Amino acid sequence: MPESATKEQTIPVLSTDSKTSSSSNVKYRRMKSKLAHLLFLLSTWMGVVVLAVLLIDIARRGLPWLSLDFLDSFASRIPERAGLKAGIWGSIWMILITAPLAFIIGVATAVFLEEYRLNSKWGGRIQRLIQLNINNLAGVPSIVFGILGLTLFVRQINLGKSVLAGALTMTLLILPIIVVAAREAIASVPQSLRLASMAMGATRLQTIWRVVLPYAFPGILTGTILALSRAIGETAPLIMIGAVTFLAFTPSSVMDMFTVMPIQIYNWTSQPKEEFANLAAAGIIVLLFVLLSMNALAIFLRNKFRRS
Amino acid sequence: MNAQFRKPPSWRNVLEKGVVVGLACCALISVFTTLAILITLFVETTSFFNEIPLFHFFTETEWTALFSGDQQKFGILPLIIGTCLVTLIAAAIAIPIGLTSAIYLSEFAHDRIRRIIKPILEVLAGIPTIVYGFFAVTLVTPTLKNFIPSLETFNALSAGIVVGIMIIPMIASLSEDAMMSVPNRIREAAYGLGSTRLEVALRVVLPAAISGIIASFVLALSRAIGETMIVTIAAGATPHLSFDPTVSIQTMTAYIVQAATGDISYESIAYKSIYAVGITLFCMTFLMNIFAEFISRRFREEYE
Numbered sequence: 001m002p003e004s005a006t007k008e009q010t011i012p013v014l015s016t017d018s019k020t021s022s023s024s025n026v027k028y029r030r031m032k033s034k035l036a037h038l039l040f041l042l043s044t045w046m047g048v049v050v051l052a053v054l055l056i057d058i059a060r061r062g063l064p065w066l067s068l069d070f071l072d073s074f075a076s077r078i079p080e081r082a083g084l085k086a087g088i089w090g091s092i093w094m095i096l097i098t099a100p101l102a103f104i105i106g107v108a109t110a111v112f113l114e115e116y117r118l119n120s121k122w123g124g125r126i127q128r129l130i131q132l133n134i135n136n137l138a139g140v141p142s143i144v145f146g147i148l149g150l151t152l153f154v155r156q157i158n159l160g161k162s163v164l165a166g167a168l169t170m171t172l173l174i175l176p177i178i179v180v181a182a183r184e185a186i187a188s189v190p191q192s193l194r195l196a197s198m199a200m201g202a203t204r205l206q207t208i209w210r211v212v213l214p215y216a217f218p219g220i221l222t223g224t225i226l227a228l229s230r231a232i233g234e235t236a237p238l239i240m241i242g243a244v245t246f247l248a249f250t251p252s253s254v255m256d257m258f259t260v261m262p263i264q265i266y267n268w269t270s271q272p273k274e275e276f277a278n279l280a281a282a283g284i285i286v287l288l289f290v291l292l293s294m295n296a297l298a299i300f301l302r303n304k305f306r307r308s
Numbered sequence: 309m310n311a312q313f314r315k316p317p318s319w320r321n322v323l324e325k326g327v328v329v330g331l332a333c334c335a336l337i338s339v340f341t342t343l344a345i346l347i348t349l350f351v352e353t354t355s356f357f358n359e360i361p362l363f364h365f366f367t368e369t370e371w372t373a374l375f376s377g378d379q380q381k382f383g384i385l386p387l388i389i390g391t392c393l394v395t396l397i398a399a400a401i402a403i404p405i406g407l408t409s410a411i412y413l414s415e416f417a418h419d420r421i422r423r424i425i426k427p428i429l430e431v432l433a434g435i436p437t438i439v440y441g442f443f444a445v446t447l448v449t450p451t452l453k454n455f456i457p458s459l460e461t462f463n464a465l466s467a468g469i470v471v472g473i474m475i476i477p478m479i480a481s482l483s484e485d486a487m488m489s490v491p492n493r494i495r496e497a498a499y500g501l502g503s504t505r506l507e508v509a510l511r512v513v514l515p516a517a518i519s520g521i522i523a524s525f526v527l528a529l530s531r532a533i534g535e536t537m538i539v540t541i542a543a544g545a546t547p548h549l550s551f552d553p554t555v556s557i558q559t560m561t562a563y564i565v566q567a568a569t570g571d572i573s574y575e576s577i578a579y580k581s582i583y584a585v586g587i588t589l590f591c592m593t594f595l596m597n598i599f600a601e602f603i604s605r606r607f608r609e610e611y612e
Contacts, residue, residue: 046409143534143561
């Protein structure tokens with residue numbers, strides 16, 4: 001907002017209504033503006049209220065069920081004995097595979113698109129195609145990625161309903177997010193740094209590796225963390241590839257069956273008994289705690305490394 | 309260039325070239341992802357339409373794909389109607405609230421309030437949809453039942469409302485971006501003519517940013533169409549060809565989940581129907597995304 005705009009102007013130039021005196025017209029218009037201000041304010045705070053209601057309801061239901069036993073027991077038909085252990089470990093396994101894969105492929109794609117402008121006719125076309133394609137992939141519903149994972153990884157490549165199949169599906173899902181974030185970070189590196197590096201005789205690769213990437217790293221990291229928090233919260237694609245709900249063991253290799261936190265929560269939510277809804281709330285508290293810590297970390301990194 | 313001036317290729321040159329190829333391969337993975345999506349959807353859908361005529365798929369009014377034997381009917385209309393119903397309710401919730409929030413944040417709010425509200429909207433946008441689904445079925449539906457006693461346990465209304473809540477942050481932040489990019493001198497000119505805040509917002513900034521705002525609506529609704537967990541949990545699993553929001557319905561995404569979690573063989577027609585529904589969903593969201601892109605490009609007001 002400009003400084004001048006914070007004061008209401010009172011000159012009634014726009015008043016064309018001849019019946020009312022111009023001063024009352026101005027009063028009416030200003031009152032209308034004030035009223036709208038109030039209305040818009042209320043509407044904006046709706047979001048805050050919803051968030052508060054949601055968190056309070058979940059805390060009220062879930063907190064009494066939250067305990068160390070809850071984190072360290074497997075799913076059970078008896079609510080008092082049920083826990084989130086399989087889901088927590090499944091999520092950890094999945095993220096440990098997804099994170100490096102998505103990070104490397106995503107950053108490589110971003111570097112290719114930002115740092116190498118191919119001049120040949122075909123090279124330019126391929127880059128435009130990749131760019132267009134990433135924009136479109138970002139809008140594909142996650143369940144469609146689930147269908148892809150089921151067909152390609154579970155059935156064609158025959159990975160079965162394994163952690164690996166889930167992690168690969170998730171990698172493809174969050175790739176566009178990481179590419180977009182990494183491109184933004186790389187594009188914000190001042191051109192003068194690249195030119196200085198090259199002027200001292202560095203090759204293009206040396207410039208990218210020692211100048212561009214270190215400078216863009218905080219931005220890339222922030223984007224990656226946010227993308228990974230999306231992956232942790234996703235449910236639908238993993239349901240599609242057959243992550244099961246009742247497991248009494250944690251994965252010990254990438255080919256093991258697995259479940260993740262959101263799927264256990266989904267399972268508890270769909271049980272008719274009230275106790276299971278409370279268990280789901282306890283699971284949601286754990287999930288939200290993980291996600292909010294990741295978001296806080298991302299915001300912290302963004303602020304710490306922000307350059308003018 | 310003459311051959312005599314050319315340096316012999318050193319290992320560094322080879323590395324430089326090799327890295328470009330490696331990077332290009334990584335970049336092509338995303339293209340292969342799209343191709344793989346198209347091919348998988350297309351292949352299984354073709355074999356689905358070998359058994360079910362395309363005409364029936366779009367005209368039949370019942371969807372009972374998971375029934376046994378000859379009771380199976382494959383008319384996708386009920387699923388599309390269910391999806392549209394939820395999306396319409398979501399739009400009715402999210403567009404007014406999202407747009408007014410955007411106007412407030414961009415035209416009325418002090419910096420201090422913006423700094424409080426924007427992170428809250430970001431948090432809302434980052435909440436997993438499974439949490440929203442839980443919210444819909446444990447809090448929204450019971451609350452609504454106090455006002456509408458005939459409401460079923462699973463219904464389109466509460467699912468739609470919660471999907472709407474989910475996409476509010478998206479509409480608010482994208483529309484706000486569009487309005488913030490309107491140059492300040494245009495606002496100042498309107499203030500100089502004696503306009504009030506509201507008049508500047510509604511008659512100057514809103515029309516100037518309208519392409520970005522409409523694009524944000526379309527993108528958010530495309531997200532609502534593809535939303536899965538909320539509707540799976542709260543909207544039910546009974547496809548209905550009606551626009552009654554108080555009864556249990558089924559959306560396309562919810563059907564895909566139901567079929568995938570059910571015990572069906574990979575060879576059955578019910579399994580193949582996942583792909584037929586999937587490709588319909590894919591096309592709908594794809595067209596909406598393209599449309600949003602088109603609007604924001606074609607109708608953008610340029611001021612520089």
